[in-house]
Structure formats: structure tokens, C-alpha cells
Amino acid sequence: MAMRQVAADGTCKLLLRLGDGRTVESVLMPDFHPQRAAGCISSQVGCAMGCDFCATTQTGFERNLTSGEIVEQFIQLRREALAAGRTLRTIVFMGMGEPMLNLRNVLAAVKRMADPVLGALGWRQVTISTVGIVPGIDELREADLGVNLAISLHAPDDATRADLLPMGRRFDVREVLAAADRYQASSGRITTIQYCLLAGVNDSLAQARDLARLLSGRDMHINLLRYNPTGLSLRGRAYTPSSMEQTEAFLAELRAHGAVAHLRRARGPDIDAACGQLRKRATSSI
Numbered sequence: 265m266a267m268r269q270v271a272a273d274g275t276c277k278l279l280l281r282l283g284d285g286r287t288v289e290s291v292l293m294p295d296f297h298p299q300r301a302a303g304c305i306s307s308q309v310g311c312a313m314g315c316d317f318c319a320t321t322q323t324g325f326e327r328n329l330t331s332g333e334i335v336e337q338f339i340q341l342r343r344e345a346l347a348a349g350r351t352l353r354t355i356v357f358m359g360m361g362e363p364m365l366n367l368r369n370v371l372a373a374v375k376r377m378a379d380p381v382l383g384a385l386g387w388r389q390v391t392i393s394t395v396g397i398v399p400g401i402d403e404l405r406e407a408d409l410g411v412n413l414a415i416s417l418h419a420p421d422d423a424t425r426a427d428l429l430p431m432g433r434r435f436d437v438r439e440v441l442a443a444a445d446r447y448q449a450s451s452g453r454i455t456t457i458q459y460c461l462l463a464g465v466n467d468s469l470a471q472a473r474d475l476a477r478l479l480s481g482r483d484m485h486i487n488l489l490r491y492n493p494t495g496l497s498l499r500g501r502a503y504t505p506s507s508m509e510q511t512e513a514f515l516a517e518l519r520a521h522g523a524v525a526h527l528r529r530a531r532g533p534d535i536d537a538a539c540g541q542l543r544k545r546a547t548s549s550i
């Protein structure tokens with residue numbers, strides 16, 4: 265292990281050194297349940313997706329992780345959870361990288377983690393998150409594992425989304441949600457819509473209403489995320505998190521328009537909690 269940080273709230277962030285000297289991040293997050301924890305793992309070293317507010321992509325893409333390297337993160341997190349008196353109950357692929365671009369190795373790793381003998385996690389305890397790679401979502405559907413799907417949407421309209429996420433220029437909101445609909449129809453799993461609130465960018469009440477309208481008639485859950493500032497963005501912007509007041513107003517507007525939405529509490533705000541932040545700092549200090 266190259267580095268380990270533990271936050272006041274018990275969130276534990278690991279920087280793991282791979283056989284070739286590269287590093288990846290994994291995070292253990294304590295659950296409200298006193299004996300449970302969730303793990304967040306990486307699928308790639310770095311990332312090529314270029315999401316403007318993300319620290320991971322600032323160091324570029326280096327390579328895909330092997331299935332063994334993905335499983336190793338699970339093993340390390342399970343060890344950390346046990347040491348903290350908890351059981352690792354869920355795994356989310358929301359760390360470094362775009363899982364759909366390394367899907368073969370991600371699926372091989374998931375099969376080992378979910379195996380009753382090897383990992384004993386269970387399919388439904390795994391969530392794979394994507395920035396919206398439509399062919400990847402369809403391939404995941406064809407794999408028929410019954411894992412959960414999360415979509416990083418971050419804006420209800422194509423213009424704002426494409427400005428934040430370059431992949432939004434390749435696959436528009438309508439196409440991404442249609443792929444999620446197909447996945448949901450086939451797997452029976454409710455899709456989570458990830459939405460990171462950025463002040464003055466995607467947090468207006470009009471955008472909340474547009475988002476609620478977009479998801480109307482769809483059985484999907486919105487997960488609102490608090491932004492962890494990571495310094496200047498890839499394109500030199502200084503994003504800031506929405507105020508708590510605006511966050512709560514956005515959440516209330518969503519609910520008032522029929523959406524199912526929750527605010528995910530910030531994890532480990534006193535450590536390098538944002539994805540890629542610890543690795544970026546470790547790399548720049550070498």
C-alpha cells in the first residue's frame with residue numbers, strides 16, 4: 265500500500281501500489297448500520313473521459329486494471345472493514361476510470377467477488393457506474409448478471425452535460441436513458457442517477473424541474489452528490505459546491521415534481537475524498 269488516510273467519519277481511503285509501480289485509489293465508507301461498510305473501487309489507472317470537474321482525469325489515462333487488480337482492491341477493503349469491526353456489504357465501481365471501457369475485466373472481477381466461495385458478496389451488492397457509454401450499458405445487459413447500474417448524468421440537458429462531460433457529445437441524454445431503460449427492463453434493477461451539484465452550473469430550480477420531468481414515468485432514483493473541490497478543473501475552471509441552502513432547495517424541487525431523490529452525505533471531507541485527489545497529490549509530491 266502506498267498511502268492510507270482515515271477521516272474523522274471513519275472513511276478510509278487507500279492508495280494501492282500495483283506491480284508496475286502505478287497507483288490506484290479505493291475507499292471504504294462506513295454505513296449508518298454500525299456493522300456494515302461500502303467499498304468504492306477503481307477500474308482503470310487514470311481515466312480518459314475528461315469530465316471537467318474530476319481530479320482523476322487530470323493525470324490522464326494510463327491503463328486498464330486487470331481483473332486480479334480489481335479483486336485485490338476488494339480484498340484490501342474487506343480487510344479494512346473487518347479491522348474496523350464491520351462487514352463489507354456493497355461494492356460500487358465509482359473510483360478511478362470508466363468501468364464500461366474495461367468491462368471484460370470488471371465483469372471477471374465481479375464474478376469472483378460475487379462467487380459464494382471466493383468473495384461471497386452477491387450480484388445485487390455490486391453497482392457499476394458509467395458516464396453514459398451506451399454500448400457498454402448494452403453489453404452489461406447482455407452479460408445478465410443482475411448487478412446495479414448507476415448513470416453519471418450531472419445535467420438534464422445536452423448542452424450543460426456535454427460541457428461538463430465530453431462523452432455527452434457522443435451519447436446524448438435521451439440515448440443514455442434509453443439504454444438505462446433497456447438495462448432496467450432486463451435486469452429488474454432500479455437505476456441510480458448520479459448528479460453532482462455545482463454552484464451556478466447545474467443547480468438551478470429550473471434544472472431540477474427539467475431533471476424531474478426527464479425521469480417522470482421512469483422508476484429511477486436520483487442521488488445528489490456534494491462536490492469536493494479539487495482545485496482548477498481540466499479546463500482551468502474553479503467549480504464550487506452548491507450551497508447547502510441551494511442543495512436542499514434543489515432536492516425539494518425534485519421531490520415536489522415527483523422524483524425520488526436523496527442527498528448523499530459527504531464522505532471524508534477532511535481527507536482527499538474526491539476521486540483521484542489522493543493519487544494526484546501523491547504523484548505531484550514525488
Ligand code: SF4
Nearest residue numbers: 311313315318321361
Ligand atoms: S468522473 Fe469518472 S469517468 Fe469522468 S473523468 Fe472522472 S473517473 Fe473518469
